[in-house]
Amino acid sequence: MVGDDENAVERMRSLASVRRAREREREKRKGHQVDNTRVSRDVIIPDVITVQELSNRMAVRAVDIIKMLMKQGMMLKINDIIDTDTAELVAHEFGHTVRRVSESDVMEGFIDSDDHSDDAQPRPPVVAVMGHVDHGKTSLLDALRSSDVATGEAGGITQHIGAYQVRLPSDERITFLDTPGHAAFSAMRARGANVTDIVVLVVAADDGVMPQTIEAINHARAAKTPIIVAINKIDKPGAKPQNIVNELLQHEIVAESLGGETQIVEVSAKNRLGLDNLIEAILLQAEVLDLRANPDRTAEGVVIESKLDKGRGPVATVLVKRGTLKRGDIVVAGSSFGRVRALINERDEQLAEAGPSMPVEILGLDGTPDPGEAIAVVENDARAREITEYRQRVRREKQIAPVGAVSLSDMMSKLADKKVKELQLIIKADVQGSTEAIVGSLEKIGNEEVRARIIHSGAGAITESDVQLAKGSNAPIIGFNVRAGKQARDLAEREGVEIRYYAIIYDLLDDIKGVLSGMLAPVQRETFLGNAEVLEAFDISKVGRVAGCRVTEGKVQKGARVRILRDNVVIQDMGVLTTLKRFKDEVNEVVVSQECGMSFGQFQDIKAGDFIECFTVEEIRRTL
Structure with missing residues (x-):
């Protein structure tokens, strides 16, 4: 029976062989010879790629790629990720040409190069008003644009950047950014300095140069932005503008009157004094800078602020830097994108478009972009989605990326210690x-x-x-x-x-x-009260061991804490002293040189020559 089975298998194999042979003969007669040569392809390889994806792009079986990698000493599965160099080696081995691409290539062309000088036209200057808390920045802006925003602010301080464009009687325009003065808003002040052409540094004449004033100077210097100093509140009693000029010298801000390059203007926002001089100084500085931008191109700008409005959805305050932003444009801002549904200026007026140096609120984004993010118009939804998906992926990778290699044992020891x-x-x-x-x-x-x-x-x-x-x-x-x-x-x-x-x-x-x-756990502070030497120890029925002592230093108090020392070594911390007698009477206190009796409850190992240290413990609350 076994022999018959073997013959049957052999007959089956022979039949299949005959069929293959006939098929080959048929192909030869048709004149179509089987071509076993590989087809060379142009394979696109990103930063990281799985074995499966590489096999699809090369039109090669994944198992063949895995075999080839095993020969190189790499044990991988079909869903494992390989780096660009390995993928390129595999592609070359199978006879393909490689074209490397990076995920960051999607950002190419998002922000274009600088404008050509031939296309650029004059644009309004963007001015950041900076300075210390309560030095009158917002009040000065109110005076310039004849409005009253300062009174509506909580606590009288600006807590986010406000952007406004002032129209002058001469038909010239100036865009102002009002930045917060509180120490917590340092990042917002830095952004204000980075997106502006001129910094107006407001210093109160009755106060002087303060920490946030110095910080604003440093931000302006880091952004290489010219500074105009506005000495405010000159009409207040005790105002000394000249002292401000002298203080600014310590920070290398030298007035024109002293041979420097910084314009210093004395103003009073409350009584509207010196405002024309300040505007003239700003326009003069803008003329020196020769500010230009091309309005006839796709818009680019920066996000000044963003919020989530209950009725309108995500709202972003945007400063257009170049180009013209129009209603209906598809924009990308940070990791958010959308079609501009509305453009609103600081007067709540609906606009059809916004040119260079104009601050506007835009509606239509799918989220609230981070302040300081670049915003630009893209050609279509697919391009916008591609850019935002890449940015969201990069942000997620940064958030989950470990700061440093930490072993589990190190982590547990840190948790135990701290x-x-x-x-x-x-x-x-x-x-x-x-x-x-x-x-x-x-x-x-x-x-x-x-x-x-x-x-x-x-x-x-x-x-x-x-x-x-x-x-x-x-x-x-x-x-x-x-x-x-x-x-x-x-x-x-x-x-x-x-x-x-x-x-x-x-x-x-x-x-x-x-x-x-x-x-915070409170600090326990000990206050030493006194010492008592044990002269003799007695055993008393129903009471236990009692120590006859003499106070040698300070005093001993009932209710204070005590500990027993033997040869200057603490042998027992007894807690609170509850029994203190002088002769037969219970007393609250025994002073130096007097004798007394003490009982320590369960502790019976008390000997002559021991010392009783008496002290109080005070808990002190800690603050940051």
């Missing part, structure tokens, strides 16, 4: 720039024991999802110039989630600093 108490917070603010400033300031508060941990931050009103996240993470919600809707508020009450509202950044930072200070 148990950091964290205050988890959810931050919601009116605009993206304020969110950035608050998160940055909170991350600086704390030490090696306590710190604030921001588990979520964003621009816009407090929503039900924020409350659910706060409930799950046991974190309070901090609302800065925003409020929770009725549904979110009701949910927070039901779930016991705390929502704190703030309008001034000082108050927010002070409150969080106070909470973190309360989380």
Whole structure:
């Protein structure tokens, strides 16, 4: 039977062989010889590629690629990722030509090169008004544009960048950016200096050069932006403008009157004094800079601020740097994109287009871009989606990328050695720039024991999802110039989630600093009261061992803490002294040179010659 099976298999194989032979003969008769040569292809290889994707692009079986890599000592599966060099080696081995591309190539042409001087036309100057808190920056802007925004600001301070264009009687225009003066808004001031042509440094004549004034000078220098100094509040009692000029010399700001290059103008925003001189100085500086841009091209600019408006959706304040932004254009801003549905200027007027140096609010983006991001018009939705997907991927990779190689044992040892108490917070603010400033300031508060941990931050009103996240993470919600809707508020009450509202950044930072200070373990400070020497130890029935002592230093108090020393070595910390007698009477205190009796409860190992040290412990609260 076995022999018959073998013959059957042989017959089957022979039949298949005959069929193959006949097929070859048929092909030869037709004159079509089988061509086994490989087809050379132009294979496009990105930064990283899987074995499967490479096999598809090469039209080669994945198993053949894996065999080839195994010969090179690489054990890979079909879904494993290989680098560009390995992929190129494999492609060459199979006879293909390679063209390398990078993911970042999608950004090519997004921001074009500089304009040709022949196409450029004069444009209005962009001026950043910078300086210390309460030196009158916004009041000066109000005087220039005859409006009253300062009175509507919480605490009288600007908490985000405002952008306005002032039209002069001579039909000339100047674009102003009002930057915050509080220390927390350093990044916003840096952006203000970087996107502007001229910096107007406002210094109060009755105050002088302050920390944020110096910081504004440094930002302007880093951006290589010319400075015009406006000495404000010259009409206030005690104002000494000349002192300001002298103080600025320490920071290498030399006035024209002293042989320098910096224009210094004395103004009073309240009484509208010297405003014409300031505008004249700005126009003169702009004429020297010869500011030009090409309006007849696709628009490019920078995001000044962004927010999430309940009725209008994401709203971005944009400064157009060159080109003309039109309604209906498809724009990319950071990792957001969309079609411009509306262009609104600072007077709430709908515009059809916005030219160079014009600040406008745009509606239609799919998210709130980060302030400082470049914005540009692209040709179609596909191009916009390609750029934003690449940027989102890069951002995710940065967020999840490890800072350094840390082993699990190192991580566990750090957690064991340093148990950091964290205050988890959810931050919601009116605009993206304020969110950035608050998160940055909170991350600086704390030490090696306590710190604030921001588990979520964003621009816009407090929503039900924020409350659910706060409930799950046991974190309070901090609302800065925003409020929770009725549904979110009701949910927070039901779930016991705390929502704190703030309008001034000082108050927010002070409150969080106070909470973190309360989380610090108090310091225990010992205050020495006195020593008592044990002269004799007695055993008394129903009481136990009693020490007869003489106070040798200071005093001994009932209710104070005591410890027993033998040969200057602590042998027992007894806690609070509850029994202190002089003769047969219970006393509260025994002073130096007097004798007394003490009992220590369960501790019976007391001997003559021991010393009783008496002290108090005071808990001192710590602050950051």
